Amino acid sequence: MALELPQxxxxxxxxxxxxxxxxxxxxxxxxASELGGFHSGPVPNPTNKLVFTxxxxxxxxxxxxxxxxxxxxxxxxxxxxxxxxARTAKEATDFSAWVQRVAADTREIRCExxxxxxxxxRPAEFVGRAEQLVIDLCDVLQQAGEEFDQR
Numbered sequence: 001m002a003l004e005l006p007q008x009x010x011x012x013x014x015x016x017x018x019x020x021x022x023x024x025x026x027x028x029x030x031x032a033s034e035l036g037g038f039h040s041g042p043v044p045n046p047t048n049k050l051v052f053t054x055x056x057x058x059x060x061x062x063x064x065x066x067x068x069x070x071x072x073x074x075x076x077x078x079x080x081x082x083x084x085x086a087r088t089a090k091e092a093t094d095f096s097a098w099v100q101r102v103a104a105d106t107r108e109i110r111c112e113x114x115x116x117x118x119x120x121x122r123p124a125e126f127v128g129r130a131e132q133l134v135i136d137l138c139d140v141l142q143q144a145g146e147e148f149d150q151r
Contacts, residue, residue: 001018001022001034001035001036002034002035002036002043003021003022003025003032003033003034003035004032004033004034004035004049005025005030005031005032005049005141005144005146006030006031006146006147007049007050007144007145007146008049008050008051008052008140008141008144008146009035009043009045009049009050009051009052010022010025010032010051010052010053011043011051011052011053011120011123011124012053012120013053013054013055013056013116013117013119013120014065015056015061015064015065015068016053016054016055016056016061016117016130017054017056017130017133018054020133021054021133021137024134024137025148027149028141028148028149028150029148029149030141030146030147030148045123049144050125050126050140050143050144051123051124051125051126052124052125052126052127052128052140052144053117053120053121053124053126053127053128054127054128054129054130054133054136055116055117055120055121055127055128055129055130056129056130056131057130057131058116060130060131061116062099062102063095066095066098066099067095073092087101126139126140126143128140138150
C-alpha cells in the first residue's frame with residue numbers, strides 16, 4: 001500500500017517492515033490514508049510530498065518471503081506466479097530445496113534482485129533500511145515535517 005500522511009507518502013515494498021510502519025504511524029498520532037492497493041508501487045504525487053520507502057538485505061528478504069505462510073500456501077493452491085515462489089510442495093516446506101533452486105537459476109536471481117525494490121526506490125526521495133527501521137522512520141518523518149509523538 002502507499003500511505004499518504006499530511007506531509008509525506010510511504011511506499012510499502014513487501015517484507016520490509018511496512019506493516020510495522022503503518023502501526024507506528026497510527027500509534028504516533030499521524031493521520032494517514034491508503035493510496036492504491038496493498039504493496040502498490042508509485043502513486044501520483046500532485047502535492048510534491050516527500051516520498052519514502054524501505055528496503056531490506058535481499059537474502060533476509062528471501063528468507064522472510066519463504067517463511068510467510070501466505071506465500072508458501074500459494075504453491076498448494078497452484079498460484080505460484082512470482083519468480084521466487086515455491087514451485088513444488090517440497091520447496092514450500094523445505095527452505096534448503098527452495099533456495100537451491102532459486103540460487104541455481106542465475107537468470108532468476110539477477111532479475112529478481114535487480115527489480116526487487118526498484119519500483120519503490122525510483123520515486124522515493126528517502127530510502128530507509130529495514131535493519132534500522134525505527135531510526136530511519138523517525139528521521140524521515142522529521143525531514144518531512146510530520147508532527148508526531150516519538151514515545
